[in-house]
Amino acid sequence: MNRLIEFGRKALFYARVLSGYEERRIRSFRLQLENRIKQAEARKAALRKIPEQAILGEVRRMVEEMQNLNKKLEETEAAIEDYFKPIDKEAENVMKTQLEGEEKTLRGMMKAMQEQALIEQAAAEKDAKVHHVDTKPSNEESASTAPNQAQMR
Numbered sequence: 001m002n003r004l005i006e007f008g009r010k011a012l013f014y015a016r017v018l019s020g021y022e023e024r025r026i027r028s029f030r031l032q033l034e035n036r037i038k039q040a041e042a043r044k045a046a047l048r049k050i051p052e053q054a055i056l057g058e059v060r061r062m063v064e065e066m067q068n069l070n071k072k073l074e075e076t077e078a079a080i081e082d083y084f085k086p087i088d089k090e091a092e093n094v095m096k097t098q099l100e101g102e103e104k105t106l107r108g109m110m111k112a113m114q115e116q117a118l119i120e121q122a123a124a125e126k127d128a129k130v131h132h133v134d135t136k137p138s139n140e141e142s143a144s145t146a147p148n149q150a151q152m153r
Contacts, residue, residue: 016022 013022016025
């Protein structure tokens with residue numbers, strides 16, 4: 001009986017092979033396996049890309065945050081500059097006033113020094129004239145005493 005069942009199976013197999021049914025079945029099975037393999041590879045690739053996508057998303061988010069911070073910083077700097085403009089102008093005016101005062105003081109000091117130098121120069125010339133006048137009579141005396149001494153000898 002087993003032989004008969006075995007023979008029947010073989011006969012049906014040969015009939016299927018001859019009719020092309022078995023070949024179509026094998027092809028469809030092979031296509032199913034190939035599709036499963038492609039799907040599995042696609043899932044693997046997607047799983048590999050998930051960390052990359054997560055990292056890229058995180059990087060994009062950080063870049064956006066940094067750009068927002070830069071914008072806020074620029075806005076804050078502009079607000080600070082606007083706030084301090086009047087103070088800067090006042091400070092500039094005060095500094096100009098101080099510099100003008102210092103320049104006036106320096107000019108006054110220069111005039112005073114020039115006047116003092118002129119006074120000292122005039123005094124030195126006066127002393128030189130007086131000294132020069134004093135030396136002339138002593139030169140004359142020494143010159144007149146020299147002949148007198150010669151005469152006395």
